[in-house]
Amino acid sequence: MPKEPGVSRRSVLKQGMAVAAGGSAGALLGRPVEASEIPGPRAQGTSTAGQAFRALVRYRDGVSVEELRLLPIRPREVVVRSEASMACYSITPFALRTNNYARPTIMNHSGMGVVEEVGPMVKRVQPGDRVIVAGTPQCGQCYQCLQGRADHCQWLSGVDVHPIAEMADGTGVVEMSGIGGISELMVVAEEYCCPVFTDLPAAELAMLADTSGTGLAACMNLVQVDPGSDVVVLGAGPLGLAAIQSARIMGAAQVIAVEPVAYRREKALEVGANAALDPNAEGDGLVSTIQAMCAPPTDRLFAGGSGARGRGADYVIEAVGGDQFPPEVEVGPDPTGILPIRQAWTMARPGGHIVTHGIGQRGEVSFPASAFSISGKTFHAGQQGGLNMMRDLPRFVRLAEAGLFDAAALVGQTYTLDQAREAFEAVAARTVLSAVVVFD
Ligand SMILES: [Zn+2]
Ligand SMILES: [Zn+2]
Secondary structure: OOOOOOOOHHHHHHHHHHHHOOOOOHHHHOOOOOHHHOOOOOOEEOOOOOOEEEEEEEEEOEEEEEEEEEOOOOOOEEEEEEEEEEOOHHHHHHHHOOOOEEEEEEOOEOEEEEEEEEOOOOOOOOOOOEEEEOOOOOOOOOHHHHOOOHHHOOHHHHOOOOOOEEOOOOOEEEEHHHOEOOEOEEEEEHHHEEEOOOOOOHHHHHHHOOHHHHHHHHOOOOOOOOOOOEEEEEOOOHHHHHHHHHHHHOOOOEEEEEOOOHHHHHHHHHOOOOEEEOHHHHHHHHHHHHHHHOOOOOOOHHHOOOHHHOOOEEEEEEOOOOOOOOOOOOOOOOOOOHHHHHHHHHHEEEEEEEEEOOOOOOOOOOOOHHHHHHOOOEEEEOHHHHOOHHHHHHHHHHHHHOOOOOOHHHOOEEEOHHHHHHHHHHHHHOOOOOEEEEOO
């Protein structure tokens, strides 16, 4: 029998996948396909399509809590009923400034809750699971995941951010970064979900999805802090405070926090820093103060001393970033966030490690070229702390359950959904350590 032109086994299989993925099989069957005709497993859990829910939506020049209606999910998507979501500082410009969203967008980029429905191709989570929805996906199959850099997972670049709900007038609503979070329901790809089998409070888990998880990863992932070492943490916001605890957990002998805001310096001492310095008070002497604090107990060069050249910290964790809004608390020495990066590099000892996490800096950073070239310092740019979320989030949960990580200490203030804008305003002003929206 002559082979039908243009129809190969591969094209049939590909068409089959398109059907399973909810696409049209018209090319094969010559007519539209009903959902009931699609072979393979069905979505599991309560059907959520058409459900009404509320979310904080940015649209044109305003941000407000809107009533929305959920659209049907895609085969690899998960519907999560939110328990909590941490209002992230990096979102504040989008949540609070004007004229930056042409299409309605649900704010934030992380959350946690309980899985309500999964598409037929989802394997990682099941209805009823408690899940952390992290700010960075982990597909396990892209080049970066395979190189062990899940913090740079490329999954998102292969997927379109598409409407997951509608406004009352039928306008499609998308989620920021394909995640959202300040919303009673989230629709996310399974690649963002990490199931956690724990009864820890929702607000604590919501922070692990973003800043707490990043700070904990800081001393355990891209660098593994050696026991007995000196660690400096620049910035004692929720990320820096988690990094301080991370250094402690890894066995650092000395952890020095540097933070302009007085109440955050106090918190740094509470969660385990040995000292908390004010960069405004230290001024240009900050680096030499740190070097003196990290000096070995002897000047004798051949007895492990550092001689006259000083030494510096074994590890410096930068968790400052640029100011998005003028703080209503003490202002740091450089709102652009450039100075802390330069200081981080300078105060690390030759052969030491610098891990940066801050974002929103403005400008460029420079270093003395010769010293940069040969000083043996290693610079790690830590996107979400180098988080490998499927590996790390469950162990961070265990650290919290074991009492080794004080997750509660990092939850500054909780808010209802109706207070979500206030949450972002407080975070922008830095008047709260952190702000978590907790859902009913
Ligand atoms: Zn964030
Ligand atoms: Zn990946």
